[in-house]
Amino acid sequence: MVVVQVLKSAVDRQRPVHPLVLVDHGSFPSGHAFGAALLVVLVGALFVPAARRGRWWLFGCLFVLTMMWSRTWLHAHWLSDTVAGALAGTATALLLWCAFAPLLAREAGRPRRH
Template sequence: MTRRIALWTGVAAIAIAVVVGSLIVLHPGLIVSLDEAWNVEMGEWRSPPLVAFALVMNFLGGGWFAVVVVPLGVALLGLLRGWRASVSVLVVFLASVVAVQLVKHLLGRARPVDLLIASDFGSYPSGHTANAAALAVALWFLFPRIATVIGGALWVIAMGFSRTVLSVHWFSDTVGGALVGGGTALVVAAVLWRWVGPAPIPEGDGGAPPGGTTRASAR
């Protein structure tokens, strides 16, 4: 990935999230029917083990653990690339939180009425899913491997799914959260590219062929 691709992919993701949010406000019939159908389906799937899984994800993806422990943990991993990469990771998480809260307060979407746990103001976008997407992007920039991409994608999907299991978010909230969190992380990475651009991948490591794109050559 180059700096330009990261920037425009991030901008596009945020723009799509804003469009979806605007449709929810201006033309709710286009999306609400899907959201309501998914919420009913989650109610039918709900079981003690699934709820327990969702509650664990709720803890890991929000509150003090997601706001303090996860960013600091990833920042420590960033030290493997140097202090600049570590600082960039913290900026990614902070920017994601700010972007999510900005959109939440602009839209003020109500949450499902049958939610299983108490939550803060604003349903769109999902802050937990945004945190998961920001984490996935940050880890990919630190460790650009196929395994990181797959693991990050599964984490985002699991987090979004868990939010709908608890009926604390609509399905579209989780999509918007993934777009806002991932998009913001990509934009921040593009701005701080010399600090956080993808590290060179050792030859034979499986992440990229020898002579492929490195931080020094990708502009």
């Protein structure tokens, strides 16, 4: 969420008028879309077996698109805010995955302790 708050403070974009939910400052990017995309990518990368990832990515895309639609429909964000949030969440997840891939690979090679 540090990434979202830094971007919100840097851009400081006003939200649509009369949102249907309680919101904080700054509209850009959508923290909900960011979190949804981050969750989908990290769960898919770390926990979903490779044979089932195709279905997971389809489900994940639908989940993120639904989150983007709901935040726009609630007048909490502009559409571009949700797109930026989803892209930033995906990019952050991929960067974290790449950064920690050597540690994960090393851990996967060790026998588990019970």
